[in-house]
Amino acid sequence: MSTAFDVAVEVSLRDGIADPEGLTIERALPALGFGGVSGVRVGKSLRFVVEASNEADALQQVEAMCERFLANPVIEDVDISLSPVS
């Protein structure tokens, strides 16, 4: 019996790698009246549903996808969250 899991993968630049987009947004915010913002980082998020026998299996599948395809470990980190489809 397999279960469907909602998966959210956040892909972000690794710490220490300059993020020119984040920097540009951070510089633009004060000009629009939004002061006090720092540490802006831009990434991307992926949402999908995966079928697996249990949560551990689902996580393992998603980790493998991230490692092989969804992210580039040279420059990116991933943050995976999943929950059974309600």
Added chain:
Amino acid sequence: MTTKVGVVVFPGSNCEQDVVEAVDTIGGSGELLWHKDSGLGDVDAVVLPGGFAHGDYLRTGAMARFSPIMDAVERFAREGGPVVGICNGFQILTEAQLLPGALYKNRGLKFLCQPTMLRVNSTGSILTRDLSIGDELNIPINHFEGNFICSEQVLAQLRDKDQIVLTYQDNPNGATADIAGISNENGNVVGLMPHPERAAHPLLGSTDGASLLRGLISSG
């Protein structure tokens, strides 16, 4: 015998005809290969040209590295065959882990299309073995994601093994250590952001790109 250079066409490649033209101009024979081919035929060298393979979806080169022909390209590269990735082709080679590092958005977030002055930093690669260290080359760039990034450890290895092939005189994109092109340890796989095929005829304002591509022709 004329050296046959296979130029791989991915959906979204757009520099393949320029590469074929340049190869023909300098005495080789350029031939287009389709990304769904399973083999490379009888080519003596392979070029992955510039463009936006598979629309650059997900990341530059991320989809293209799984195109069917890439198994044959990887085999060919590991057997010592000359493989050159130009611009998007360089991005594909890093995604395929045939070359280390990654290419990220230019510092300054501008798409850069301009002539650049390069310096030959190694003569151990297939493209530079007939040149001399310190040679200056005028070759255009045309990219948004040409900012070469690698770990300190990889950079040290690139330096130790003489894998930094070309550097920018005036770093336009923020690339680590001014890197414009690198090779693998053997020198038979080279990736570079500048477009040598766009500097292969006097009418284009420079023939310095032909000097690089000639390395490919004499390899066959």
